[in-house]
Amino acid sequence: MNRRKFMALGVTTLGFGAGKMASAVRPAGAPGTGNDDRAQESAGLPLEAYEPKSMLHLPSHPVSGSRFPLIDFHTHITEGDAHGAPGAVRFEISPETCLAVMERRNIKTMVDLTGGYGEGLRDAIHKLQDAHPGRFIVFTEPAWDKASDPGYSRLQAELIESAHRSGAKGIKVLKTLGLFLREKGTGKLIAIDDPRFDEMWEAAGALNMPVAIHISDPEAFFLPIDRFNERWEELHAHPDWSFHGRDFPSNLALQEARRRVMRRHPRTQFVCLHVANAENLKYVSECLDEHPNMHVDIAARIAELGRQPRAARKFFDSYQDRIVFGTDASSNANTPQQLFGDKLYQIYFRFLETEDEYFDYTPAQKPAQGRWCIYGIGLPEPILRKVYWENAARLLGLPANPGAAA
Ligand SMILES: [Zn+2]
Numbered sequence: 001m002n003r004r005k006f007m008a009l010g011v012t013t014l015g016f017g018a019g020k021m022a023s024a025v026r027p028a029g030a031p032g033t034g035n036d037d038r039a040q041e042s043a044g045l046p047l048e049a050y051e052p053k054s055m056l057h058l059p060s061h062p063v064s065g066s067r068f069p070l071i072d073f074h075t076h077i078t079e080g081d082a083h084g085a086p087g088a089v090r091f092e093i094s095p096e097t098c099l100a101v102m103e104r105r106n107i108k109t110m111v112d113l114t115g116g117y118g119e120g121l122r123d124a125i126h127k128l129q130d131a132h133p134g135r136f137i138v139f140t141e142p143a144w145d146k147a148s149d150p151g152y153s154r155l156q157a158e159l160i161e162s163a164h165r166s167g168a169k170g171i172k173v174l175k176t177l178g179l180f181l182r183e184k185g186t187g188k189l190i191a192i193d194d195p196r197f198d199e200m201w202e203a204a205g206a207l208n209m210p211v212a213i214h215i216s217d218p219e220a221f222f223l224p225i226d227r228f229n230e231r232w233e234e235l236h237a238h239p240d241w242s243f244h245g246r247d248f249p250s251n252l253a254l255q256e257a258r259r260r261v262m263r264r265h266p267r268t269q270f271v272c273l274h275v276a277n278a279e280n281l282k283y284v285s286e287c288l289d290e291h292p293n294m295h296v297d298i299a300a301r302i303a304e305l306g307r308q309p310r311a312a313r314k315f316f317d318s319y320q321d322r323i324v325f326g327t328d329a330s331s332n333a334n335t336p337q338q339l340f341g342d343k344l345y346q347i348y349f350r351f352l353e354t355e356d357e358y359f360d361y362t363p364a365q366k367p368a369q370g371r372w373c374i375y376g377i378g379l380p381e382p383i384l385r386k387v388y389w390e391n392a393a394r395l396l397g398l399p400a401n402p403g404a405a406a
Pocket of ligand 1: 074328
């Protein structure tokens with residue numbers, strides 16, 4: 001349908017999508033149809049058709065490659081089925097595609113978090129880590145499908161030990177834990193701090209395998225999908241991303257459960273993904289102050305950090321030894337804001353390295369996550385080196401100097 005026909009139909013008559021959207025944003029009493037597009041647009045432009053162009057004239061400093069070689073701590077080169085069936089993983093991005101982008105953008109090492117376990121894990125390690133030493137690192141995932149089985153605690157710890165022997169360097173915990181993983185039979189959600197996982201957390205600490213743990217999601221995903229929700233369009237496009245209501249715990253309850261795990265396992269290093277809770281840096285700071293075994297990555301959250309640039313810059317100053325670079329890069333069409341490729345990295349570099357103002361946080365068409373732009377935080381060289389390489393290298397047992405890494 002072309003635009004004129006679309007407008008002539010009157011957006012409120014359209015079904016799921018534009019109709020709901022239009023009725024949510026049209027001012028009360030505004031006409032829904034008219035004779036002329038311009039009259040239409042001034043009277044009641046549907047939100048999804050709105051594409052404002054910034055009129056700011058600002059200097060722009062695109063960054064082609066990172067200033068220093070880096071580790072992308074958070075990528076999904078291989079993936080299992082949705083919400084944790086990590087027994088079988090498949091390649092979503094080929095190693096060759098990765099290496100070409102890495103060469104161009106000064107990325108020394110990519111960490112493939114979703115390596116699964118068993119055969120799939122060994123295949124990922126073989127084709128990535130073994131075939132290209134120093135360029136890839138593979139993490140294992142818990143066998144969620146066995147979590148309700150008798151003897152799971154021991155079995156899971158043994159699976160971690162076996163993954164470590166195969167070459168896995170860390171453990172990835174998807175938000176499966178806390179939001180999707182349910183008890184077989186009763187269907188009850190299994191808590192993040194359920195004691196059945198204690199042996200696994202301990203094994204991770206004993207083997208020096210960092211735990212990359214994603215729990216919860218943006219705060220707006222826990223609120224009603226109404227006109228006050230800042231991610232209304234994102235949630236409208238993906239209603240299954242909403243954790244509002246039903247039996248879901250609150251965002252805070254999930255965060256606090258993870259804190260209890262970190263408290264109970266002080267020898268285990270946890271990397272709380274997506275800045276742990278990117279909208280609330282005060283809360284994250286309190287957590288980092290209390291838990292010396294806590295770290296964060298910035299993956300898929302420059303949209304949040306970049307719209308609070310002064311708070312973000314202070315956060316990087318204060319916790320410069322605990323923040324690692326990550327993008328959450330994948331080939332998943334559902335998350336175009338994280339699509340692996342040159343453009344994704346260039347936006348991250350611009351955010352971290354320059355003080356450019358008001359630019360897009362994603363190569364995808366807006367609004368991928370929300371209708372705002374971001375500001376660079378211009379990190380000084382010593383902090384950049386830590387965030388790009390040194391902090392992740394320490395966690396992964398790599399040399400402190402990227403030049404010395406295989
Ligand atoms: Zn991820």
